[in-house]
Amino acid sequence: MSTTDRPAPLRILIGCDTFLPDVNGAARFAERLAAGLVQRGEDVHVVAPSITHRKAGTFVETIEGERMTVHRWASWRWYPHDWLRFVLPWRARGYARKLLDRVRPDVIHIQSHIVIGRALAIEGAKRGIRIIATNHVMPENVLDFTLLPERAKRAFVRWGWRGADRILKHAAAVTTPTQRAADFLERNTHRRGVRPVSCGLRASNYTPDLTERTSHRLVFVGRVTLEKEIDVILRAIPRLDPSLDVTFTVVGDGDQRKQLEKLATELGIASRVTFTGRVTDEELRASLTNASIFVIASVAELQSIATMEAMASGLPIVAADAMALPHLVRDGENGYLFQPGNDRELADRLERILTMPREEYLRMQQASLDAVQVHDIDRTLDTFEALYRGEPVAS
Known part of the structure; x- marks a missing residue:
């Protein structure tokens, strides 16, 4: 659509319970969505937690x-x-009332049903503002941080999904990154017609290296937390043929880093494992470009932007056969899937790729590059702009 044919700009309020400087898929999606909408001439406002308690404001x-x-x-x-x-939570509704009366958005796009999203949805619905909701959250994902005893965790999950249902009912449309995530949301709530919309990325921002590899480098990008099951990858490495001289780089940081560093030492592979901590976007992209395989063992991915970034970097993917990852990894084409938690099977899949003929490896690289094209950020932006305006959405 040319700029002269575009409708008048919308004032869009994006509500995020996690946003920059946080590093996670939901925050990255919200950042790219907001920036893409600004590039298209929309009037974008973002609501997010303050970076410190005292640094609140506009x-x-x-x-x-x-x-x-x-x-x-x-x-x-x-x-x-x-x-x-x-x-x-008891302050969020008041913040929402004041902000909505001041900003008067045409549409509210909430990124979760938790505190900020909940307040904006309830107060926005009272004012008749169109609400779009994207779900990036499963209550199961936060169990490790609740400090609840095991017996209480099931009750917490049920309570979490009931809360999600109460908030998402205010939305004119509910989206989530993949069809599997949409099915999961519908099974756990009364919402129907949940629309899968990829988080999207701009593949041209990434640099694939299609030349022959001179070393065997595994890479993972993401939060170093329990749900990512990085320990499974570490346990797979000693199972690989020592002559392959495989190294593993964990790009990211999190609360499990010290435990994983200790595990690497116990497994005798500490010299071959690097934990980078937080890095710049340029350093992240270079880590992907220079790797041989992207490996992810997580069992709770609603899409996995990091996996899409790896695909855009031309990497074969080895991923757990769980949640949304099978939507990105076509087994035997652009990588392999393995049974979640099975480090022996993971090692087998890694070794298959590391020892395959160059022509087969190159085909896997190209398959990743081809498959990621359907996740182009412009398709995502087109879809959300149509949803904001209540227009038909192209399939």
Whole structure:
């Protein structure tokens, strides 16, 4: 659509319970969505937790190279988690009322049903504002940080899904990154017609290396947390043929880093494993370009932007056969799937790729590059702009 044919800009309020400087899939999606909408001429406002309790207010911030208005609500650190901050629930509704009366958005797009998303959805519905909801959250994902005893965790999950249902009913449309995630949401709530919309990425930002590899480098990108099951990857490495001289780089940081470093030492592979901590986007992309295989053992991915980034970097993928990962990994084409938690099977899949003929490896690289094209960010932006306006969405 040419700029002269575009309808008048919308004032869009994006509500995020996690946002920059957090590093996770939901935050990255919200950042790219907001920046892409600004590039298209929309009037974008973002609501997010303050970076520290005292740094609340309205700011003009540069996100993904685009300047936009970010309303930071006073938040508090949740210390069982390595980075999570939350707005006090009993204050969020008041913040929402004042902001909505001041900004008067045409549409609210909430990124979760938790504190900020919940407050904006309830107060926005009272004012008749169109609400779009994207679900990035499973209550199961936060169990490790609740400090609840095991017997209480099932009750927590049921309570979490009931809360999600109550908030998502306010939305004119509910989306989630993949069909499997949409099916999962419908099974656990009364929502129907949940639409899968890829988080999207711009593949041209990544650099594939299709030349012959001179070393065997595995890489994982993401939060170093329990749900990512990085320990499974570490346990697979000693099972590989020692002559392959495989190294493994973990790009990211999190509360499990010390435990995993200790495990690498116990397994006798500490010299071959690197934990980078937080890195710049440029360093992240270079880590992907220079790797041989991207490996992910997580069992709770609603899409996995990191896996898509690896595909855009031309890497074969070895991934757990769980949640949304089979939507990205076509077994035997652009990589292999393995039974979750099975480090022996993971080692077998890794060794298959590391020892395959160059022509087969190159075919896997190209298959990743081809498969990631359907996740182009412009398709995602087209879909959400149509949903914001209540227009038909192209299939």
